[in-house]
């Protein structure tokens with residue numbers, strides 16, 4: 351059995367990623383992030399796990415100095431092939447190290463679409479927060495969009511959902527939940543007349559309160575928690591958009 355590493359999701363999903371997520375409109379995220387960037391310190395902005403550039407490319411079109419990091423060459427190749435994508439500097443590496451190979455400091459670092467949970471242990475998530483805090487400029491922000499785990503979906507710690515069913519195409523999502531390590535291990539199972547194709551996805555979830563504690567350990571202050579990109583109130587379910595801030599350095 352092959353092991354699941356930082357590059358596995360991207361390498362096994364890249365060819366279907368944009369098609370399967372075509373209905374995910376980045377407009378609200380781009381609006382929110384652009385507004386926050388305009389109110390923060392001046393400097394480059396980094397997306398952790400930038401993928402095919404779904405959010406970063408339209409954000410860069412606003413004249414913002416965007417960078418990216420991603421573990422998958424296959425995902426980044428798709429970003430580079432898109433108009434505007436070739437101008438965005440992307441490092442291939444593990445986001446736990448934030449931006450391996452550079453020492454740049456950032457006005458904002460963000461990670462969307464629950465991808466922070468692709469760091470598979472609490473230790474790596476804590477380490478990522480610490481590295482983010484080290485690489486932010488004073489007053490810089492760390493923005494996360496994460497799902498709030500809905501454990502009621504799992505009976506006997508497992509679930510199967512039919513995402514698409516039509517004449518020649520069935521897509522199922524099968525997930526096992528490990529409540530001890532807070533893991534979801536899943537497979538997107540695509541069944542067509544040509545055969546079966548598996549696209550794995552695993553994540554280690556954290557509760558919003560656990561993320562707040564990681565931020566506090568890293569010396570970051572929570573400044574916003576919304577229920578979405580349009581400043582909807584956070585009601586404890588669905589997804590949350592949370593903004594942490596690195597305190598400005600006291601005057602000398």
Ligand SMILES: C[S@@+](CC[C@H](N)C(=O)[O-])C[C@H]1O[C@@H](n2cnc3c(N)ncnc32)[C@H](O)[C@@H]1O
Pocket residue numbers: 356357359360361398399400401402403404405419420421422425443444445446462463465468469
């Ligand atoms: C669900 S996609 C999100 C891509 C993009 N941010 C978006 O919103 O469309 C997850 C991305 O995370 C990347 N990834 C997973 N684990 C990673 C890690 N430890 N370090 C860097 N990138 C990682 C994958 O290669 C993939 O591009």
